[in-house]
Amino acid sequence: MEHVSQQKELPKTYDPTAHEDAVYAAWERSDAFKPASDSGKQADKDRRPYSIIMPPPNVTDRLHSGHAIMLALEDALVRYHRKRGFDTLYLPGTDHAAIATAAQVDKRLAEEGKTRHDLGRKEFEKRTLAFAKENKKIIENQVRAMGTSCDWTRNAFTLDPEKKAAVEEAFKRLYKKGLIYRGSYMVNWCPTCRTVLSDDEVEHKEQEGVLYYMKYGPFTLGTTRPETKVGDTAVAVHPQDKRYAKWVGKEIEVKTINGPRTLRVLADEMVDPEFGTGVVKITPFHDKNDYAVYERRPEEAGPPVEVIGEDGKMTVAAGKALAGLDRFAARKKMVDWLKREKLLVKEEVHKHSVGRCYRSDDVIEPRISEQWFLKVADIKKQAAKFVADGDLKFVPERFGKTYLDWLEKLHDWCISRQVWFGHPVPAYVNAKGEVSLTAKPGYKKSQDTLDTWFSSGLWPFSTMGWPKRTSDFKRFFPNDVLETGYDIIFFWITRMALMTVALDVRDEKTGDLKPPFHTAYLHGLVRDQRGRKFSKSLGNGVDPLEMIGKYGADALRWMLATSASPGNDLKFDEQRLVKSRNFTNKLWNISRYVIERTDGDADLAKLDPDTLTSLDRGILHKLYRTAQTVDAAFTDPATYDKPGKTPEPVTPKRLAKPYDLGFAGNALYEFVWSDFADWYLEAAKVQLRNPEAAANTKLILRYVLETILGLLHPFMPFVTEVVWRDGLGKKNALITSPWPAVHEDLDQPEDGERSDRVREVIETIRRIRAQHKTPAASFVQAYVVTDEPAWVVESGDVINKLARVSILRVGQNPPTGDVASAAVGDATVVLPLAGLGSDVAAAHLQREVEAKRMEVERLKGRLANEDYVQNAPEHVVAETKAQLAEAEAALAKLEAS
């Protein structure tokens, strides 16, 4: 029953700020965000589960537009499935983002002229955690402001005790399995962050450097890093290089800033004889290639000498002249010295790529260091198999290849960090480097923390209670969709797949090892109007909260969710946001009109089929198509591929590709604004005055309104809910009301076409009027020449009103002479042009006839082509023939007038 008493008068303009907070609070209070199965009722437990984990934003800062698009898309998916009847879980969370957060605090300390070492580890941790919590709060409020329907009772943070326990357990299991090991290897070191980084945390940037050619004993060699000369342990040439063959195995004397040294010459394939002079100095402690040479020939190329410390300053081992200098200052000093000693032969500008830290942007210093690693050789095979087996899909598909390429190239993953914030490595090490997972005499707790992506890799199941076999874990793992930006495929998506394999986290329902989600849905990056990435340094960032304040959360969501296709970048344009806001207002006013003119009834079963007009039937057909398009965009068959009695699988007509919310959005926009508001509502104003049509019209207006509120709800939850509740006075909230069911009976393409014909007649009359500068307020006479007058007669009132026609005549025998005519299908619209010069009318007719004639010619030409008739599919040829017949008929009528 409708509760009309609850209806409120809607103001003329929709004001988002007047409703959003209250509506959100009401949703949350009613437990709408929680999975239905939390009720404990059997019927709810019988629902199929649907779960999405929110990619946890880093607590380094407030949210930006990239997060906003993420929330808009995810929440749309979630709201759709909730309304469809799935047992839906959308789990929010935040990430402590170890290195990134620590870097932020470092930065603030630097502003105070301090470093973290001044604070000490404990104090630093305390400060960082406080900073993190502060941002976390801001972020959570932003997530709410977006209207995100996530279950806050399951809100997760990577440093929660349970998540910490999961991380610890994961580490221990992996260590016991032999997948984690510790050892000294060449790693990427960031002197600013004072930590090791994984390969993926190093950004390679092309830059112009200098290749210094220096005399080096009897050789000349090129190097970009003269300062490491003091750490050289050998000189290498290519084994087949005849120029230097006689030196191989010999020792040479080299002048250095610390006095003369003796170095051995060795031969190794690594050297490219074509590059530079074909001679390379070997600095095994500070260069990856050189280290590789050392590993192959430890006797000849070692031992490595550390000449640059963890702080990026030259060590004591670098010698008196350089010790204590920053590496770049040392380089300058070394070059000066080379010049003075006449050892510098030449300097060459040299383009090369330099590794930089993704957080501090400092130049990465390769160095040998003792770290913890995850062995990936075996697990990556299974992670790749997920895609090959079709268990893990990427949207768009091409990113599957990106994922596979990355896996193929993947080396063992360095999981330890020297960051002072995050999950401690839960292990103990003794003086000999032996490892224990429990405290033992002689063993010291590791001072390292874990790579932040280690805990992120566990996120799909650690948030579900793993390693405990909780009911959430049993029910919601594996998840359905992982939605995120394509820029973190490597950091995160691959890591989650690897961790699932490494820890053998299985689907409890089947016992199978499956990827942690069946679909990775990737959105593009939000860029500014000039196509640049948003960044703090450019100051071009857009604050979602500010946009919400100005235009409303619905407008922002609509714009973000519908104006980009999957995987493609989106240029942020405030103009579009204005249009989005206008759309929410349009919907608001459509609602106002419909509510004002109809009673509560929206039951199509009460329609009187005998008095339905073409426009009535047309709008219902178009509504059906629109609903199908929206369903198609939201429906992924994989979501039904799990236990549960409801909902029944749906197989919408494939009018949109799965996850193509932009396409569905356009269809909705077109339907709501053009089909419904501009056409049907205008027609309804006439039909409501007609006693015969009024009852049907009311039912249809109401039905269409209720349906579009449902269809739009995933995109613009607030305004639809407010109209639903305040305007329609509905008792049950829209958020949890069933998804609108648009019956297949409404799929009547002929109805759509017939109503389009009526529209075309109106448009044609309007066009002719405009061409002849008929005053807008005036009325004209019009003739529609057709063999089947019924559909025109039936829509006569509407045509008269919308085209401002005083007398409409339908049938044969139109006036001749001073008229303008135009074809509409196989009918012809004729307007007498009394008062206008006959030359105008003649010219007009001439144009129309010419256009038709050309169409007939073109079609005839096509059908005259035997190859076409023979090779083209039958239905295409038949269609062409029909078109020709229609065009010829229209031409004949035009020529007759």
Added chain:
RNA sequence: GGACUCAUAGCUCAGUUGGCUAGAGCGCCUCAUUGACGUUGAGGAGGUCGUAGGUUCGAAUCCUACUGAGUCCACCA
């Protein structure tokens, strides 16, 4: 060096497996107007679909090459 993406109206982009005269929104021009909405309505102008070949009865769409823009990956000193 490897891989990927994009190039369609002044701007931002659609165009699904090749098939009507290539679409939308914005912007622009003309016009309208008191009751759902000016956050509005009606009409209009505007494109040799980057270039050159090829496949086909038929190409914006498939193939090849080229040009231009961008992204990711990669241990050449």
